[in-house]
Amino acid sequence: xxGYKSRSRIVRYEDIGTHPLEMTTRMYDFVxxxxxxxxxxxxxxxxxxxxxxxxxxxxxxxxxxxxESWRDKTKMSVVLGIQxxxxxxxxxxxxxxxxxxxxxxxxxxxxxxYNVTTFPAREFAIMY
Numbered sequence: 001x002x003g004y005k006s007r008s009r010i011v012r013y014e015d016i017g018t019h020p021l022e023m024t025t026r027m028y029d030f031v032x033x034x035x036x037x038x039x040x041x042x043x044x045x046x047x048x049x050x051x052x053x054x055x056x057x058x059x060x061x062x063x064x065x066x067x068e069s070w071r072d073k074t075k076m077s078v079v080l081g082i083q084x085x086x087x088x089x090x091x092x093x094x095x096x097x098x099x100x101x102x103x104x105x106x107x108x109x110x111x112x113x114y115n116v117t118t119f120p121a122r123e124f125a126i127m128y
Contacts, residue, residue: 012095014114017067020047068109076103 009030016023024043028035047063082088083099092099096115100106 014067017063
């Protein structure tokens, strides 16, 4: 009975990137493992940026900035192509993503591309 629904959760990358410690704590809670101070320290240390570059790779990153970085690099034609696939449209709706209608909106990082209240709050509400 029950299947996998009670044993799995969908977590949005953007929520981990913008709230890394909160989401890590929620994931640990979900699997029934107490989060340790070492884990909390590691998450904070490795998601705040200002890391050293090693072989052109940053060992620490600003996770909030990483969430938005694709918007400068992705062509509008690619975004529109994804948004035109019916399965993607439905998944975007369910996950709370907001479609882009112009390149100007895509590049404007002050415009949100996902609804912060739609997901994962609904998923994690089951846990608490």
